[in-house]
Amino acid sequence: MSTLLEVDRLEVSFGGRTAAVRGASLAVERGETHCLVGESGCGKSVTALAVMNLLARGARRQAERLAFEGQDLLGLSDSGMARLRGNRMAMIFQEPMTSLNPAYTVGSQMTEVLRRHRGASQRIATDRAADLLARVGITAPGLRLGQFPHQLSGGLRQRVMIAMALMCEPRLLIADEPTTALDVTVQAQILRLLAQLQRDLGLGMLLITHDLGIVARVAHRVSVMYAGEVVESAATAELFARPRHPYTQGLLRCVPVPGRIRRDEPLGSIPGTVPRVMPGFEGCAFRERCDFADETCSGTIPRHAAGPAHEFLCRLPA
Amino acid sequence: MSVATVTAGPRRGWRSFATWFGAAIVGIASICALFAPWLVPYDPFAQDLGKRLLVPFWMEGHVPGHVLGTDQLGRDYLSRLIWGCRISMLIGVTVTIVSGLIGITLGVLGGFVGGRVDDAVLFAITTRLSIPVVLVALAVVALLGSSMTLLVLILGLLLWDRFAVVARSTTMQVRHLDFVAAAWCAGCSRFRILVREVLPNIASHLVVVATLEVALAILLEAALSFLGLGVPPPLPSWGLMIAEAKDYMFFSPWVIVIPGVALFVLVLGINLLGDGLRDMFGTRSDP
Amino acid sequence: MLQFLLRRLTVAVLVAVTVMTLAFVLTRLSGDLAISIAGPNATQADVEVVRKAYGLDRPMVTQFLDWVGRALTGDFGDSYFFKAPVSSLIAERMPVTLTLGLTGLVIALVVSLPLGILAAVRENTALDRVVQLVALIGQAMPSFWLGLLLMITFGLQLGWLPISGTGSWQNYVMPGIVLAFSAIPALTRLTRAGMIQSMGSDYIRTARAKGLSRASILLKHALRNAAIPVVAIAAVQLGFMLGGSIVIEQVFALHGVGFLAWESIGKNDFPVVQAVVLVLAVIYVALTTLADLMNAVLDPRLRGP
Numbered sequence: 001m002s003t004l005l006e007v008d009r010l011e012v013s014f015g016g017r018t019a020a021v022r023g024a025s026l027a028v029e030r031g032e033t034h035c036l037v038g039e040s041g042c043g044k045s046v047t048a049l050a051v052m053n054l055l056a057r058g059a060r061r062q063a064e065r066l067a068f069e070g071q072d073l074l075g076l077s078d079s080g081m082a083r084l085r086g087n088r089m090a091m092i093f094q095e096p097m098t099s100l101n102p103a104y105t106v107g108s109q110m111t112e113v114l115r116r117h118r119g120a121s122q123r124i125a126t127d128r129a130a131d132l133l134a135r136v137g138i139t140a141p142g143l144r145l146g147q148f149p150h151q152l153s154g155g156l157r158q159r160v161m162i163a164m165a166l167m168c169e170p171r172l173l174i175a176d177e178p179t180t181a182l183d184v185t186v187q188a189q190i191l192r193l194l195a196q197l198q199r200d201l202g203l204g205m206l207l208i209t210h211d212l213g214i215v216a217r218v219a220h221r222v223s224v225m226y227a228g229e230v231v232e233s234a235a236t237a238e239l240f241a242r243p244r245h246p247y248t249q250g251l252l253r254c255v256p257v258p259g260r261i262r263r264d265e266p267l268g269s270i271p272g273t274v275p276r277v278m279p280g281f282e283g284c285a286f287r288e289r290c291d292f293a294d295e296t297c298s299g300t301i302p303r304h305a306a307g308p309a310h311e312f313l314c315r316l317p318a
Numbered sequence: 319m320s321v322a323t324v325t326a327g328p329r330r331g332w333r334s335f336a337t338w339f340g341a342a343i344v345g346i347a348s349i350c351a352l353f354a355p356w357l358v359p360y361d362p363f364a365q366d367l368g369k370r371l372l373v374p375f376w377m378e379g380h381v382p383g384h385v386l387g388t389d390q391l392g393r394d395y396l397s398r399l400i401w402g403c404r405i406s407m408l409i410g411v412t413v414t415i416v417s418g419l420i421g422i423t424l425g426v427l428g429g430f431v432g433g434r435v436d437d438a439v440l441f442a443i444t445t446r447l448s449i450p451v452v453l454v455a456l457a458v459v460a461l462l463g464s465s466m467t468l469l470v471l472i473l474g475l476l477l478w479d480r481f482a483v484v485a486r487s488t489t490m491q492v493r494h495l496d497f498v499a500a501a502w503c504a505g506c507s508r509f510r511i512l513v514r515e516v517l518p519n520i521a522s523h524l525v526v527v528a529t530l531e532v533a534l535a536i537l538l539e540a541a542l543s544f545l546g547l548g549v550p551p552p553l554p555s556w557g558l559m560i561a562e563a564k565d566y567m568f569f570s571p572w573v574i575v576i577p578g579v580a581l582f583v584l585v586l587g588i589n590l591l592g593d594g595l596r597d598m599f600g601t602r603s604d605p
Numbered sequence: 606m607l608q609f610l611l612r613r614l615t616v617a618v619l620v621a622v623t624v625m626t627l628a629f630v631l632t633r634l635s636g637d638l639a640i641s642i643a644g645p646n647a648t649q650a651d652v653e654v655v656r657k658a659y660g661l662d663r664p665m666v667t668q669f670l671d672w673v674g675r676a677l678t679g680d681f682g683d684s685y686f687f688k689a690p691v692s693s694l695i696a697e698r699m700p701v702t703l704t705l706g707l708t709g710l711v712i713a714l715v716v717s718l719p720l721g722i723l724a725a726v727r728e729n730t731a732l733d734r735v736v737q738l739v740a741l742i743g744q745a746m747p748s749f750w751l752g753l754l755l756m757i758t759f760g761l762q763l764g765w766l767p768i769s770g771t772g773s774w775q776n777y778v779m780p781g782i783v784l785a786f787s788a789i790p791a792l793t794r795l796t797r798a799g800m801i802q803s804m805g806s807d808y809i810r811t812a813r814a815k816g817l818s819r820a821s822i823l824l825k826h827a828l829r830n831a832a833i834p835v836v837a838i839a840a841v842q843l844g845f846m847l848g849g850s851i852v853i854e855q856v857f858a859l860h861g862v863g864f865l866a867w868e869s870i871g872k873n874d875f876p877v878v879q880a881v882v883l884v885l886a887v888i889y890v891a892l893t894t895l896a897d898l899m900n901a902v903l904d905p906r907l908r909g910p
Contacts, residue, residue: 054813056805078819085816093814098807102906103829113815148905164815444616444893445623447841448886450848453866457631457878460870537747541852544749545867560750571757578750586745593741 004030004172004204005051005089008065012043012050012228015058019279020046022228028172031202033195035215035236037251038225041274044208045094047225048174051206052091053081069171087117090165094177096157100149106133106160107145113167125167132163136193155186162193166201173198174206179214191218212255216240221309224248227277227285234310244304244312246290284315292316337594343587350400351407358397359385362554366392374572386576389559390566395573398554399580405555406536406584409470413535414528416474421481422524428482429489430512436486443482451476452541459547469548473535484527488520495519522599529592533585540581556581613897617890624886625676629669631882632875659685672879681880686872691880695862702861705854706847708777709784714839717789721796722823725831728801736797740790748849752783752856769858780850780857787849788842795838799831806830833903840896844889 005028012021021043028034036044050061053073066073068089073081085091093099101109110132111125120128126145133141136159149157158178165173175194179187195218198205209215215222215236223233224247232245243249253268272289283298284290290297296315303313350357372381372388374395380387386395428439458472492498493516501511540557542548549555551562556577563573639656647655656662660671675682681691724736759779760768766775803809804827812826851863858864862881869877901907 052814054810082813082816082818085814087816091814093807093811095807099811101808101812101826101830103904104826112817112821116815116817116821150906161811441616441619444890445620448620448624448844448889449627450851450882450885450889452849452851453863453878453882453885454631456851456867456870457882460873461632533745540747541749545852545855547870557747557749560753564753567753567757568761574750574753574757578747578754581747581750582745585747586741589741589744 002030004028004069005206006065006067007047007051008063010047010050010061010063010066012046012055012062013060013279017278019277019281020059020228021050022277022281024225024228024230026223026230026233028204028206029221030171030204031198032220033198033205033207033218034221034223035219036206036208036223036225037210037212037215039210039274041276042225043228044210044225045176048091048176048206048208052085052089052174053078054085054091083117086113086165086170087168088170089172089174090168090170091174091176092158092161092165092178094180096154096161096181099161100157102149105146105148106152110145110160110164110167113164117168128167129163132166133160135166136160136163136197137189138163154182155190158182158186158190159193162190162197166197169201170203172204172206174208176208177210178207179211180209194218212251224251227274229285229313231286231314232310232312234306234312238307238310242306242310244306244310244316245314246292246316247286248312250289284313333594333597336590337597340587340590340592340594343583344591347403347407347584347587350403352404354400354404358394358400359383360394360397362393362397362401363552364393368392371566371570371573373570374576377572387572389563389573393554395576398559399556399577402554402556402559402577403580403584405466405549405553406539406581409466409473409539409549410532410536410588412470413473413477413539414531416470417476417478417531417535418481418524418528420474421478422485424478425482425485425487426489426512426516426520429486430493430508430516432490439482439486443479443486446476446479446482449476451538455538455542456545456547459542464547464550466549466553469539469542473538477531477535477538480527480531481524484523485520488523489516492516492519522595526592526596526599529588529595533588533592536581536588537585609897609901613894617887617894620890621883621887622673625673625883626669628879628882629672632879633665676880676883681883682876684869684874684877686869686874687877691876694865694877695880695884698860698862698865701859702847702850702854702863704777705780705784705850705859705861706843708781709788709846710839710843712781712785713788713792713842716785717792718796718835720789721793722800722828724793724797725800725804726823733797736793740793743786743793744790746786748783748787749852749856751786752779752853755779755783756857776857776859780853780859783853783856784846784850788839788846791838791842792835795835796831799834800827803827803831829903833900836899836903837893837896840892840899841889844885844892847888848885 007027008025009023010021010025011019011023013019024043024047026034026036026047036047038044046055046059049055050059051066051073053061053076055061063074068084073084076084100106107126107129110129111120111122114120114125114128115122129145130141133144138144138156138159144152144156144160149160152160162178178194179190182190191214194205194207197203198218207214207218219236221234222236222239223230224239224245225231226247232239232243232248239248240252243252247270250268250270254270270289275285275288277285282300284293284301287293287297294315299315301313301315303311304317305311366388369381369384369388369392370390372384372392373379374387375385384394384396386399388394389398424439424442428436455469455472455476459468462468498511498515501515506514539548539555540560543555543557544561546561549558551558559577560574563577567574639652639659639661660668663671672682679692681695683689684691684694687694720736720739724733727733756768756779759766766778767773768779769776809822809827812822817826847862850861851867853859854861854863855867862884866878866881868874869881
């Protein structure tokens with residue numbers, strides 16, 4: 001396997017007031033599902049948007065290295081980036097209800113991707129769109145192509161978003177909490193669909209979620225994010241078996257695992273919330289909420305390796 | 319329809335400058351309006367046919383004493399301009415009071431009571447908007463003879479639509495807020511809720527509308543006077559001054575430039591002040 | 606959709622009836638119409654002749670119903686002054702006013718849409734401020750005065766354009782610009798606000814994520830949704846322009862419906878005034894209904910599931 005997406009020491013700040021991402025690093029390999037987990041506001045979505053160069057105006061993006069299939073993205077022009085987006089790398093979002101343009105039919109919004117990137121004719125693009133709608137489990141694709149987004153349910157819209165992202169056979173699919181806004185039953189369907197597509201098409205997938213249940217089911221590799229930093233990264237089984245960072249340990253205690261947790265045993269929780277970190281912040285951002293914190297936590301924090309491809313960021317020794 | 323939200327608070331940079339500029343113009347105009355009889359250098363109605371169309375100070379051949387020159391009947395232009403400001407401001411404010419009373423009553427009624435009453439209010443607004451204002455105002459003035467009182471009444475009766483629209487939509491919003499629900503639960507009377515909870519909360523929106531309406535009324539009065547069916551002569555309404563000077567404008571353009579600029583600057587100032595107030599209150603719900 | 610149309614139509618008819626009543630009451634405000642028509646030098650006998658001739662001796666209700674009944678068939682009676690059917694007078698003058706109104710609307714849209722889009726794309730920059738300043742200036746400009754200034758500059762000093770009359774297309778340039786000025790501020794502000802809202806929406810983020818070109822994102826995806834309120838206001842503005850054209854037609858001596866109304870007001874020719882008020886009101890209601898229909902085309906959500 002070779003590396004599909006490399007992110008090294010990514011930093012994103014908004015108008016010099018908030019440091020949303022502070023030196024986050026991660027790598028997505030070809031054909032693997034990489035989950036990025038963390039609480040709301042920890043910088044997961046901002047990281048994804050920074051990779052796609054979709055940050056709102058006023059955001060500043062910096063990194064040591066940001067590369068897709070070996071190609072540097074930092075120096076790429078806006079139009080060069082636009083040629084990659086929707087083509088080699090695609091993204092789907094958390095809000096299926098508002099992510100489709102209400103004024104155009106599903107078909108029109110799907111076909112324009114292929115027409116833009118491949119110069120395909122309307123007929124070829126329509127055929128491809130219908131194929132993909134069938135592939136994501138939508139019945140009567142021909143009918144759906146002529147419908148408007150408001151005529152579809154949330155689950156259907158997310159399926160349409162997924163199909164639309166696959167129009168140009170991307171190598172990387174970034175999915176930003178794709179199931180959060182959906183009903184629980186639909187969540188499972190969409191998740192199963194994503195996992196299946198990933199396997200069948202050999203997609204590299206960066207799946208952003210705050211749900212460890214999802215991680216356990218689909219991820220090959222996990223990166224845990226806290227306050228703009230990747231605090232721990234490991235293969236899924238390794239992380240669940242031997243979490244090293246106190247925050248990861250805390251997160252895992254919040255999840256009921258059948259067989260490991262007895263009835264009536266209280267679930268864990270992490271007191272407090274993710275702090276808003278200003279630029280120039282030093283030390284571990286978790287120290288206010290950490291049981292193991294001492295004065296050295298406000299200094300520089302070392303990165304430890306705890307076995308092959310398992311890294312964590314903490315003053316505690318490996 | 320609420321279009322976009324802007325954070326409340328004082329404006330910075332040029333926006334704050336624009337607000338102060340508007341406030342200064344409105345302040346000067348108010349002083350001119352209130353103290354016109356003591357400010358005018360000459361009697362604005364006194365004709366002197368020996369001194370017709372004297373040029374203003376920036377042109378060659380200017381006669382000292384008449385800073386802005388004289389009109390076609392030898393009346394001092396500065397004095398007429400100051401007196402005209404009094405007329406514009408008077409019309410603007412009184413028309414807004416009349417239209418405000420009508421519009422706010424209708425709008426709050428529709429927004430607060432809802433149902434059939436609201437349908438009726440909406441219908442009244444639609445009907446009012448379909449009536450061509452200038453034409454009807456002209457016709458009424460032509461029928462009943464021109465006078466200030468009539469002009470104020472007819473414009474007031476024709477310009478209440480925006481008050482009604484904004485009062486209605488903001489009342490509807492406020493009605494559904496928690497503290498109003500709390501007041502209901504606490505057993506307050508309808509009237510008390512209206513006066514104590516709803517009105518104070520829609521007031522800032524209405525103040526902004528009022529500035530727009532003052533400006534609109536001033537422009538309309540000038541247009542009607544320009545057409546000869548507004549303020550009766552010899553009152554020096556700016557619109558009337560432009561109409562009377564029109565025959566001379568090709569040879570002495572300043573006769574229409576001076577009152578026109580005055581009108582433009584006053585309306586611009588009122589609008590700038592209104593925009594500033596809107597930002598200050600953080601109310602950006604355009605009708 | 607059908608229900609919505611029926612509802613609109615009912616409102617339109619109700620508005621028309623109300624305006625008819627108001628227009629009728631309006632002309633009866635002055636007291637005795639016969640005296641006004643007969644003129645200041647008429648004797649008592651002349652007045653009686655006029656009263657009989659115009660049917661003013663009948664009860665008020667009869668007169669009203671008669672007028673309404675005829676108006677429904679397009680018959681607004683005869684003009685007292687022009688001695689011709691009012692409907693043919695209006696039909697004769699309407700093309701001038703419609704040309705003027707449409708010219709004004711086209712100029713206004715051609716100016717406001719690009720300005721609004723530019724200001725939205727460059728939000729909070731110097732360009733945005735300049736656009737907002739243009740809108741403010743347009744809002745404060747008295748139309749008749751702007752007309753006179755244009756006449757002095759382009760008509761007299763530069764000699765580029767004719768200052769009055771309806772002979773050629775050039776006659777509509779200056780009045781069209783003046784009329785457009787009254788609509789530009791509202792249209793520009795609405796376009797700007799709509800584009801800012803639209804550009805910040807999730808579906809624009811999707812469009813960007815799809816790698817679409819900047820032009821496609823702005824003009825296809827953002828503008829389509831921003832245009833929905835603009836269309837409604839443009840229709841309303843056209844209605845206001847037609848109503849407000851009375852001032853501009855007078856300034857530029859364009860013999861349209863506004864000019865006709867202006868002449869008729871001066872001559873106490875009430876059948877004409879009544880009819881013009883009614884026709885303008887009906888046009889306004891028709892335009893707003895049309896705008897609703899166009900919005901249904903632009904926004905599929907309004908068409909129902």
